[in-house]
Amino acid sequence: MAAKLSLVALIAISVLAGASRGRAQDQSAPIVEKPAVPSFEVATIRPDSSTYGGSSGLSHGRFLATDVTIRGLLRFEAFDIPDARIVGGPKWMDSARFDFEAKLDPNDASRIDSLAPSQRNEMKETLVQKLLAERFQFKFHWEQRELPVYALTSAKGGPKLKPAADAKRGPQWSLGSGKLQCKDVTLSQLADLFTQAASNELGRVVVDRTGVPGAFDLNLSWAPDTGASASNTPAGPSLFTAVQEQLGLKLESAKAPVKVLVVDQLEMPSEN
Numbered sequence: 001m002a003a004k005l006s007l008v009a010l011i012a013i014s015v016l017a018g019a020s021r022g023r024a025q026d027q028s029a030p031i032v033e034k035p036a037v038p039s040f041e042v043a044t045i046r047p048d049s050s051t052y053g054g055s056s057g058l059s060h061g062r063f064l065a066t067d068v069t070i071r072g073l074l075r076f077e078a079f080d081i082p083d084a085r086i087v088g089g090p091k092w093m094d095s096a097r098f099d100f101e102a103k104l105d106p107n108d109a110s111r112i113d114s115l116a117p118s119q120r121n122e123m124k125e126t127l128v129q130k131l132l133a134e135r136f137q138f139k140f141h142w143e144q145r146e147l148p149v150y151a152l153t154s155a156k157g158g159p160k161l162k163p164a165a166d167a168k169r170g171p172q173w174s175l176g177s178g179k180l181q182c183k184d185v186t187l188s189q190l191a192d193l194f195t196q197a198a199s200n201e202l203g204r205v206v207v208d209r210t211g212v213p214g215a216f217d218l219n220l221s222w223a224p225d226t227g228a229s230a231s232n233t234p235a236g237p238s239l240f241t242a243v244q245e246q247l248g249l250k251l252e253s254a255k256a257p258v259k260v261l262v263v264d265q266l267e268m269p270s271e272n
Contacts, residue, residue, distance in 0.1 A: 037126045043102035045135055045269045056100070058124040061109020063131075065100040069093065070136065070266065073100075078128040079261060080121075082199040084147070089263035098269070102131060132266075139265040144257045150202055151209040151254040152191045152243075160248035164215040171215075178224040178236065184215045187249075194251075201225045201239055202251070205258050210249065220246055 040063065048067045056065035056077050065073060070093045074086055104112070104127075112123050132138035164184040171189055173182040175197055182190065191208040201224065220243065223236030236242075243249050 037123055037130070038104060038108040039130055039134070040102035040127060041105045041108075043100070043131055043135065044272050046099045046272075048097040048099045050097075058120075058127070060113060061104035061106065063100060063102040063124070063127065065098070067097050067099065069095065069097055070132070073128065073132070074261070074263075078125055078132060080125060081261060082195045082205065084195070084199060084203060084205050085258060085260045087145070087260050087262055089266050092268075093263070093266055096268075100131075102127075135269045137265055137267040138263070141262050141264060142259060143262055145260050146255055147258045147260070148204055149254055149256045149258065150194075150204050150206045150251040151256070152187060152194070152206055153209050153250050153252055154212065155244045155248050155250045158248055159210065159212055160246070161212075161216040161218060164217050167215050178222050180220040181218075182220075183217045185218065186215050187212050190218075198239060205256075206251065207254075207256050209254075218247060 050067050056068055056073065057063070058077075065077065071083065071086060071089070075081060075083055079086075103109075112120055115123065129138070167184055169184055171182065171185045173180065173185065173193065175181075180193075180197070182193070185193070186208075187210050188208040191206040194202065194206040195204075221236070222239045222242035225238070237245060240251050243251055
């Protein structure tokens, strides 16, 4: 479970960091040409039959992913998007588990290590996409689809939100099992965070329809839906109830256009 939480946390960090960069970006800044993306020099892919929970990452030119599904790899490493925005693909994409070990040429590894964090992350995503294309014959396209979503709206009586104590520091947050603490977060960023960090519970994209401007500090706690039996389920409110009672907001079923990744082709991997 710890490994899975860390993956969720890493994804949500990138969501909030990206939103912060967009808010502060200087529109007059010159466009910087992106560095060329290499390919992994060697890559080994093996079936995995363990039940320890997946982990993955790129460090110093070495990419490791253990006990991961292809859907998980698409979510966390190749595209940084929630499960609700991935459609299509064979059934085994959700069940077959693999171990990956891939290495870059040392010169390429050094070049990537010297990049800014956001560029390193983009480089890692493209590297994993290329690896999937080479070994799994992965093909995809993007399209807009009208999908069920959860709309974040104001509850009766209005939001119960505390303005950010320091709006200059940018968004900060921490996530644990059923606990979320945020500082300097807009409601649009909160919707993105729900989409990513609570995707297993919600199963839908969350869109901000509150119309409430500004950034806020907030604490939220709920009983996670782990799928356990009723006797083992921890006491406490559901995420839906917690959002309404603690934040004065609601998650309501709605429909909205959503940009989705459509998996056109995916085959079992070629031999090492």
